[in-house]
Amino acid sequence: MSYRYVSHIKWTDDGKYHGTLATDKGFSTTFDKPLEFGGNDGTFNPEDALVASLAMCYSITVKEICDKMRLEVDDFSLTAKGILEETGSGNAITRIYLYPELKVDCSDKKKLRALELAKDNCLITRSLNCEIILEIR
Numbered sequence: 111m112s113y114r115y116v117s118h119i120k121w122t123d124d125g126k127y128h129g130t131l132a133t134d135k136g137f138s139t140t141f142d143k144p145l146e147f148g149g150n151d152g153t154f155n156p157e158d159a160l161v162a163s164l165a166m167c168y169s170i171t172v173k174e175i176c177d178k179m180r181l182e183v184d185d186f187s188l189t190a191k192g193i194l195e196e197t198g199s200g201n202a203i204t205r206i207y208l209y210p211e212l213k214v215d216c217s218d219k220k221k222l223r224a225l226e227l228a229k230d231n232c233l234i235t236r237s238l239n240c241e242i243i244l245e246i247r
Contacts, residue, residue: 183213209247222246
């Protein structure tokens with residue numbers, strides 16, 4: 111079984127951003143380089159998109175794991191922080207920290223197990239080559 115996810119890029123010359131990203135699912139946004147690399151502030155960029163992709167996938171996986179464990183979630187929030195560093199082969203996101211806050215009526219051990227299982231089963235986590243660090247608050 112395989113699935114396809116298609117994105118389309120159109121460059122622009124207006125000086126405000128590099129281009130427009132559109133997906134076959136109907137999402138569209140402008141994007142640019144990060145501010146640190148000469149882009150415009152306030153625009154979406156590939157580095158933020160990579161970290162956001164992991165954050166979204168991890169969040170969805172937490173929900174799925176909690177459902178399978180029959181845990182009723184009272185609240186969930188997540189901060190994800192990607193670290194871009196110079197490596198021997200150029201700049202790369204070398205690690206991403208996940209800071210989940212899960213409010214659920216169960217033991218701390220069971221809650222930790224759910225958060226760890228979500229990290230291990232997240233499609234984006236399994237697809238990335240950088241270190242993913244789970245920091246439970």
